[in-house]
Amino acid sequence: MALFLLCPNLGWIQGQFNFTEDSLRYHECLSRIEEIERQVRAFNAQFVERLLQDSEHRVDxxxxxxxxxxxxxxxxxxxxxxxxxxxxxxTVSEQLQICDQILTWSDIFPDAFVRKAEAARLRVMEIQRYIREFNDHFVERRLREYDYLFRKAPFPxxxxxxxxxxxxxxxxxxVAGAGSxxxxxxxxxxxxxxxRKPDTIHPDRILALAYQNKAASEMRYRLxxxxxxxxxxxxxxxxGKEIVEKAYLDANRAVPRxxxxxxxxxxxxxxxxxxLYxxxxxxxxxxxxxxxxMEYYDDAEVLQNEVDFEERKDFYEYMxxxxxxxxxxxxxxxxxxxxILNxxxxxxxxGEEISVEYETPAEWMQYVNENxxxxxxxxxxYLPQYQLYIEHWAVDENGRVPDWFEGEDPSAAYQKGMTLKKERFASQDEYGLVETCHWELRNTPVEEVLSKKLLQALHDRNPGTSFEITPLPYPNIYDKVWKECRDSIDSxxxxxxxxxTIAKTYNLTPDEIEQRxxxxxxxxxxxxxxxxxxxIYKDYEQYLRSNxxxxxxxxxxxxxxxxxxxDGLYRDTFDHILVDEYQDISAQRYKLIKVLMDKNPACKLFCVGDDWQSIMGFAGSNVDYFVRxxxxxxxxxxxxxxxxxRSCASIVKTGAAIxxxxxxxxxxxxxxxxxQSETxxxxxxxxxEQNAYRYYRQVAHHCVDYIESLLNDGYLPGEIMVLSRILNRPLLRDEILRYARSKGVPISTETQKFNSVPFMSVHRSKxxxxxxxxxxxxDEGLYGFPCELQNPDIYDPAVNGRRKDREEEERRLFYVAVTRGKETVVLYTQESSMSKFIKEISEHVQMVKLRP
Structure with missing residues (x-):
């Protein structure tokens, strides 16, 4: 657009030149200025005309x-x-900008055109408002038009x-809630x-995905x-099977079995x-x-280093x-x-198992202390079979102890105790002493250090006798393992x-995990x-590939x-992909959805789920795909x-509190x-009761008696459900089933058995x-809530990106358990080891203490 020119200023020119009015040059200059003024006015008139024409065209x-x-x-x-x-x-924003630019010249345009431009701007603003409000009006109109569809469910x-x-x-x-x-x-x-009309979708252009065959069948039936x-x-x-078969057949290759x-x-x-195991x-x-x-079963997840703490004293306290x-x-x-103990x-x-006692008081070493x-x-x-003691000194080559030992001069105090013990051993001949030091075990396996020293001590105390240290058979070691660890090994x-499964979900091969x-x-x-x-993973993969x-x-x-x-496989096949239970999506399933979506840029995705019920981490699901x-x-x-x-207000509020x-x-x-019932x-x-067996027995009897009373009050077996975090618990499970049989109360762990109260794991109840x-x-503990038997940190090497939601997933599982209830939920716990989950919802529950 050309510039609008301003007329020359005659007074300014006269001031620049000291011309008198009768001077020749003054009259010549004045004449020239008047000519320029006529030209400028003519130019501006043409400019306004061209500007008006252009603006009229743009407004139109x-x-x-x-x-x-x-x-x-x-x-x-x-x-x-x-x-x-x-x-x-x-588009409309650009149109409004053009209108605003045109209206900046309103003082030089005819009034009729200005009114036209203003009307155009108002029209664009109306269309902008129409567009912004379109979806709301569209949804409201469609809600009325398709009301008949919404009334076909059991409840509208x-x-x-x-x-x-x-x-x-x-x-x-x-984003759904339980029972929604x-x-x-x-x-x-x-x-x-x-x-719907006019945007109907052909049935062949729709794909719905479920996680289980049962869920897919139920969706087909309902639809x-x-x-x-x-x-x-x-x-x-x-x-996946369908896609693989089509891909292999299209390529004239044998479909994998x-x-x-x-x-x-x-x-x-x-x-x-x-x-294979x-x-x-x-x-x-x-x-x-x-x-x-087994040896590392009870360790912390990942030990922290000094750099993880702001202050050194906090690190020492941690150690x-x-x-x-x-x-x-x-x-x-x-x-x-x-x-050493292991x-x-x-x-x-x-050939004889070693009997060992840890920190048993040695009365023969007693002494009078400073007080x-x-x-x-x-x-x-202490090894009573051989009257041998083993002392492990926590000192380095210079006799210093780690900094996190307590005391102003921990090394001096520790050295004093070492000296005292050594003197007591040296003063008698009945007991032998084997010593190891922290610095010795830094780079040398304990087996090597201890075997050598232990054999030397045995030979010294039993001249002429030959000794050999050999590993125990695995069954003997298994029998020695503490119960919780043994239970974990059983699983x-x-x-x-x-x-x-998780490794394959993240498409990680054994070699890739080995490298990690x-x-x-x-x-x-x-x-x-x-x-x-x-x-086992390598053996499994070898079996699959070789066959x-x-x-x-x-x-x-x-x-x-x-x-x-x-690129052509499933190209432009689906217009709509719907996914049920999306909160349990895994990396590989996400990739499958994503690549199918990419095959048709117009394809739309509809994901339904409840992140509060994401409980399939053990199978590779990642709630991050839902939350983010x-x-x-x-x-x-x-x-x-x-x-x-599904549930009454009290249960719904309890679930939210969880x-x-x-x-x-x-x-x-x-x-x-x-x-809205608030009862x-x-x-x-x-x-x-603190004894495990008696606790389980008391719970079993109270639970079965309660179920019997419900059945006598008219409840049907299918209207009652018994859940356990871990179903495979012989002490509790067998006692419940035994006592139920003795009273004729129908309780069964076979979920397909009708006319029985189902007894199942929480995962199965979803x-x-x-x-x-x-x-x-x-309760707290191995089989409790949160469960310590299934600790997901061990799966991290099979996960792309560390999972840090062990307790969060357990809490979601507890939420699932509680929200299965419609009218009543009963939680059994051991008073001395009550789960933190119960403590977190204490304001929403009624506590009843059951005495032995």
Whole structure:
């Protein structure tokens, strides 16, 4: 656009030149200036004319384009996605900027045109407002038009549920609560896509994904029974199988055989891993790997270093607080002491197991201390068979002790005690002494140091006698292991199966995990477990490859690879992908969804789930994909399902109180109960008995008697549910079933058995409900809540990125257990070891103390 010129200033020119009015030059200059003024006015007149013409053209174009844009939106009559809204918003914003620029010249334009430009600007603003409000009006209109769909469920869908069905952005996340009808929303969404006009979706263009065959079958049944509709509804594994078969057949290659199929492939897989584990135990090398894991079973997850603390004193306090548990359950003061004790427990002298006592008072060493009292030293280890003591001195080459020892001069005090003990040993001949030092074990294995010193002491005390130290057979070592560790070893084969599943979920091969073990920092327990699991993982992979087999996890990985490698495979196949239980999504499943979405840029995603119920970490799920959904799928539209139609208000509030302790790990959302009954619905039965067997017996009898009373009051067996964090607990499980049989109360661990009260694990209960839910052993400890038997930190080497949500997932599992209840939830706990989860919800429960 040309510049608008200003006229010359005659007074200014006269001031620059001291011309008189009658001077010749003055008249010449004045004439020239007048000529320039005429030219400028002519130029400006032309400029204004051209500017007006251009502005009129632009205003006309804005009016035309705005009207065309409005007509386009109305003609499409479909939900505006984030991308579409952004494009429209950008268009109208540019139009408004043009209008504003034109109106800056309003003082030189004719009034009629200014009014036209102002009207155009107002029209664009109206269209902008129309666009911004379009989705809200669209949803409200569609809610009215498709009301008949929302009334086909057993209970008509509420407003949030209906909005979730209608809202149709590129990426849609439906954040559901327990009992909020998320599956109903999903199948109604499918029916809506098939029925809506004019943006109808063909059934072949819709893909729905579920996690289990049972869930997929239920979705198919409901969709057909309610709406007479059929679309492709598959499990992730079934879809992976379909993709792999098509990819191989298209390439004229033999389709890989699936190793575990049938109705329960998971059972077949776990059984096979168990057989590999049992076979592995025939090898002494593998036995040593398992024994090493036993030795580190009770260790902290990852030991901290001094750099992890702001102040040195805090690090010293941390080091003083560490404890180390030996194979027999004895807690010792240092890692070196544990290594010594474990060596003695796992070896024999001349074929005889070594009897060892830890810190047994040696009365023969008593002395009068500085205060005039009697002190009785406690040497580290005593071998009564050989009258030998073993003392491990925590000193370096210079006789100094670690800085975290207490006292102003810990080295001097420690040296004094060492000297005193050595003098007492030197003053008698009945007992021998074997000494080891901290500095000796820094770079030399304890087996090497202790074997040499122990054999020398035995020879010195028994001249002419030959001694040999040999490892004990694995069964002998297993029998010595403390109960909780032994129980964990009994479940090791299942944990190895989980480890392999997780590794394949993250597409990590055994070699890649091996490299991670070398390159990254791990705790002793993590390393020990990974060595055991890797041995079985390698054997398993070797078996699959040598027999041209693949398993279910391979299917998904192969499917993702095939889709990446073959651009035409499933190109432009699906317009809508719907995923149930999205909170349990794993890395490989996310990749499968993502690559399918990329095959059709117009494809839309609809994910339904409840991050508060994300409990499948042991199978490789990662709640991060749900909580940080927008990091993986840009600009999603979130809709919350807030009403719990299953549980009464008391249970709903208790559930929310459970999850709030997970902090930022979970999404913030409102949960309200359809049933607003405020009566106490969550009861805690606190048992005072501390003896484990009697505690279980008392719980079993009280639980069965309570169930009997419910049945006598008219409850049906299927309206009651008994849950346990770990179902495989013989003491409690068998006592409940035995006592129930003796009283004729129908309780069964066989979930398919009808007319019986189901007794199952909490994991199995997900998706189920009952009027009364009974939850056993909400205690601290190995089998409690949170459960210490299944510790997910051992799976970290198989995970891309460390998982730090052990307690959070256990708390989500507790939430799942509690929210199965419709009317009443009963929690059994041992008063002396009550779970922290119960303490966290103390304001929402009624405590009943059960005496022996």
């Amino acid at each position: 174009r804005i009016i035309q384009e705005a009207g065309s844009l409005l007509a386009q939106i109305k003609a499409r009559d479909t939900y505006l996605t984030y991308v579409m809204l952004s494009e429209y918003e950008e 869908l509420d407003h949030n549920q209906r909005c979730a069905v209608i809202i149709d952005d590129k990426h849609n996340l439906i 009808g998320k599956t109903e929303v999903l199948i109604t969404r499918i029916a809506y896509l098939l029925d 057909y029974e309610r709406f007479g509709a059929e679309v492709k509804i598959k499990t992730f594994h079934a879809l 699936l190793q575990f199929s049938g109705d329960n492939p998971e059972h077949g897989y776990r059984w096979f891993i168990a057989t 049992v076979k592995g135990l025939e090898s002494e090398d593998f036995q040593r790997l398992v024994t090493r894991y 003083r607080g560490l404890t180390y548990t030996a194979l027999n359950g004895v807690v010792v003061k240092s890692e070196a002491e544990r290594s 060596f003695l427990l796992t070896h024999a002298i001349n 005039g009292g009697i002190s009785i030293p406690k040497p580290d280890f 090791l084969r299942g944990q190895i199966a989980d480890f392999i 073990l070398q390159d990254e920092p791990w705790s002793s327990r993590q390393l020990a477990f990974a060595r055991v699991a890797l041995k 041209d087999f693949i398993d279910f996890s391979d299917m998904i990985n192969l499917a993702v690879r095939a889709l990446h490698d073959n 959904f927008s990091d993986y799928f840009a600009h999603p539209q979130r809709t919350d399902l807030t009403v719990n139609y 999850i709030c302790h997970n902090g930022d790990v979970q999404l913030k959302k409102e949960t309200v109960a359809f049933d 106490v619905a969550v009861w805690v039965i606190a048992v005072r 998706g189920l409900q009952a009027r009364v839910v009974i939850i056993l052993s909400v």
